[in-house]
Amino acid sequence: MAERVTAxxxxxxxxxxxxxCQICNDRFVEPKMLECSHSYCLKCLQQLAETNPTSQTLICPVCRSETLLVEKGVFELRNDFKSxxxxxxxxxHETELRNQQENQPPNQEYVSKCSKHTDKDVIxxxxxxxxxxxTTCIAKDHSMHPATELSEVLDNCKKKANEIFAEVEQHYNNFKIAMQDIxxxxxxxxxxxxxxxxxxxKKADNEIAKxxxxxxxxxxxxxxxxxxxxxxxxxxxxxxKATNDKEMTKAQNVKVVVTQLMDKANFSENLLLIEKxxxxxxxYTKIQPKQVTQEQAYIDFEDDQESFGRLRINAKQKPEGAASAEARMPICKPKTKLTQKLWTLKAEITTYRPKSSKQIKTVCALSVDSYCNSDIVCVIKxxxxxxxxxxxxxxxKVIPKELSIKGLTDPIRVAVNxxxxxxxxxxxxxxxxxRKYKRLHQFALLVGQPFDLxxxxxxxxxxLIAVGxxxxxxxxxxxxxxFFRTLLAPGIGHYLTIHEQHLIYIKTLAKKKLVSIDYDGSVVFSVDISQSxxxxxxxxxxxxxxxxxVWDGESSSGDIHQYSPDGEYIGCITKGCTYPHGITFTPAGDLVVATQESVQIYCHG
Structure with missing residues (x-):
């Protein structure tokens, strides 16, 4: 039997x-529209996005179309105003139906009673x-008041309602027009x-093509x-080669002629010719062979940051761009501060996802280094x-995750070769x-007095690995x-770096110094640094x-200072690193700073 059609x-x-909503199967709550025009509850889309936090797109559960998420994610999606x-x-309308049902009079004819004279019908x-x-009200209190019959009152109410309904309809049409405009x-x-x-x-493609x-x-x-x-x-x-072949052939031919002349019976007649x-x-013995050296075979390509490059045809030739490059190089005077604009904050990572918990935690970075593809690995607190x-x-939207490496517990410092x-x-x-985190080698550390960790x-x-x-x-x-060698480094602190077989460290014992030694232990340079x-x-x-x-020991802010390769102070390149704990460069040229509250990445320029 067909269902009775009702409002x-x-x-x-x-x-x-x-x-x-096709996700929760309930009425929409704050509906958001995907690029495919399908709509879902805001909360349902947030839960859907959390199932794959690394993805920048949402896949529609109905048609499988992809929607790109921007900076604020699901919140940035269009509101479905129509729905x-x-x-x-x-x-x-449902509320009106409920009220109508609650106030509907019984089937029998019902006449309202007077609120003041309850035994009397209102007329x-x-x-x-x-x-x-x-009638009692009329006689006692309302005899001089104008009054209207109930049927006429009802007609007037219906008329007024119809007028208001017309206004509402017009107003509703205004909303529909606004929705169409939206x-x-x-x-x-x-x-x-x-x-x-x-x-x-297109512009990028044109510029790249140029x-x-x-x-x-x-x-x-x-x-x-x-x-x-x-x-x-x-x-x-x-x-x-041809000249030498010619001379060699000539010599051989002359030898043959002389031999033939001396073997003949009329030797005496040919004596003068033989002597000549x-x-x-x-x-001929005084003639030197034509020589070409291996250096004359030298051809090489000289790269140049200012241009595409040039050919070098002589191994002893000074590169053509060297002099001009030296002339163009700015002179860095000691204690000349570089402007802070030279390095700008590119990104900051403040949280990570532990492997044993879904709760996101704050990054407190202690040691940092970089892989060849500029991926960053970091030891946290x-x-x-x-x-x-x-x-x-x-x-x-991307939150780094904790690495799970078999056989590794309590890392303190990290480096990448x-x-x-x-x-x-x-x-x-x-x-x-x-790179797949399979252990290749290990070696024991010196422990016990006088060695700390x-x-x-x-x-x-x-x-070559250096452990300080x-x-x-x-x-x-x-x-x-x-094991290869031990080098004495009295006063070595908590930081060490290497460049071209020079070990560079901060000496913290007595007077603070920036020290560089070679692999034989000879001091390359030792310069004073700020004692504060x-x-x-x-x-x-x-x-x-x-x-x-560096850190001044009082405020939470740290600075990064630059020195030349021979230890000459150049200046401060950036400020505002909160409690720095370590720094490194990526192969892409970005400066990475491990701080107490985050990992900061700075780019040059």
Whole structure:
């Protein structure tokens, strides 16, 4: 039997078909619209986004279309105003139906009683007092008041209601027009966004094409020059070879002629000719062979930051760009501060996700280094390791996770060699892991008096590992962990770096100094530094410039200062690093600072 159609059943069907979330199967609550025009509750979309926190897109549960999330995620999605208005309208009609049902009179005819004279029926409406009255009321209190019959009052009410309904309908149409305008606004915005995005991409493609064309033009010029140089050098070698072949053949021929003349019976008749030929042969011994040296085969390409580069055709030739580069290089006078604009904060990572808990925690970084692809690995205060992917830097939705490495407990210091092997200092040993975190080697540390736990670690370009013991010495170990050498380093502090086989550290015993020694223990330089600073990090860039993170011991703010490769002070490059604990450079040239509250990444320029 078909269901009886009522206003209530119609409202219920409209709600089920158009106003229910396909995730929670309930009516929309703060509906948000995806790019595919399907709508869902705000809370449901937030829960859906949390199932894959690393993704920047949402997949529609109905049509599987992708929607890109911007900075604020789900909150930035468009509100579904149309569904919201329909919900309000449905709920209003449902309320009216409930009220109507509650106030519906019984089937039998019902006549209202007077509120004052309860045994009397109301028969009129007093226009002055705005109330229903009975015959007693009329006689006693309302005899002089104008009154209207109830049927007429009802007609007037219906008329007034119809007028208001017309106004409401007009107002509702205004809302519909506004919604249409909003829909048109979003379509226009989407169209403008797509068109602008295409223009930016086209401009970028054009600029890239121009640069590629220019580089290819420079390449072709150098290739032509290289081919010509090769031909000239090759011709020189071939000419020398042909000349020497000719002289060698001539000598052999003369020897044959002399031998033949001396063997003949008429030797006496040929004696004068023989002597002349022998004299010519004697002169031949004075001829030097044509020589070409290995240096003359030298051809090389000289890179240049200012241009594409140039050919070098002589190994002893000074690079053509060296003099001009020296002339262009700014002179850095001691104690000349560089402007803070040279380094700007690119990104800051303040939280991480522990492996044993879903609760996000604050990063307190103690030691930091970088892989070849600029991924960052960091020791944090809870004696755990986290990895920050280079691709995730600057993306607010991406939270680094704690690394789970078998056989590694309580890391203290960390370093990465050129083979992307992770070197971790623990309580009793230094352990070396490959990029898949499989342990390759390990070696024991010096423990017990007078040795404390290692205060610092560094690794050079040949994967030689340097372990510093506070105030005492530096031990050098090969890549496989085998011991190589001990170097005395009295006063060595908590930070150590290496550049071109020079060990650089901060001496904290007595007067504070920036010290550099070679692998034989000879002092390269030892310069005084500010005695009011507490050193909180040390590293070198690829050119050998030295960077020292410092703290004044009073405020929470730290600074980073720069020194030349020979230890000459240049100046402060950035301020405002909260309690720094370590610094390093990524291969991409970014400066990474481990602080008590975050990991900060600075870019140059």
């Amino acid at each position: 209530k059943s119609v409202l219920r069907k409209i709600s089920q078909r158009h106003l229910e 919201t208005l329909m919900l309000d309208e449905i709920e209003q 009129m409406y007093c226009d002055s007092c705005k109330q229903l009255i009975c 829909e048109l606004f979003h379509k226009t915005l989407d169209s403008m966004f797509a068109a602008t995005k295409a223009k930016i991409s 640069k590629v064309a220019k580089i290819r033009e420079e390449e072709n010029k150098l290739m032509l020059e290289l081919v010509q140089t090769f031909k000239d050098k090759s011709t020189k070698g071939e000419t020398a 030929v022998l004299q010519d042969l004697k002169e 809870s004696n755990t390791l986290i990895k920050i992917s280079a691709d995730s830097i600057g993306k607010s 050129k083979n992307d092997e992770l070197i971790v200092v623990g309580d009793t040993a230094v352990k070396i892991f490959n 290692p205060s610092c670690i560094a690794v050079d370009d040949n994967s 013991y506070h105030q005492i010495q530096i031990d050098l170990h090969r890549q496989d962990g085998s 600073w507490w050193s909180r990090g040390l590293c070198c860039d690829k050119d050998g410039s030295i960077y020292v993170a």
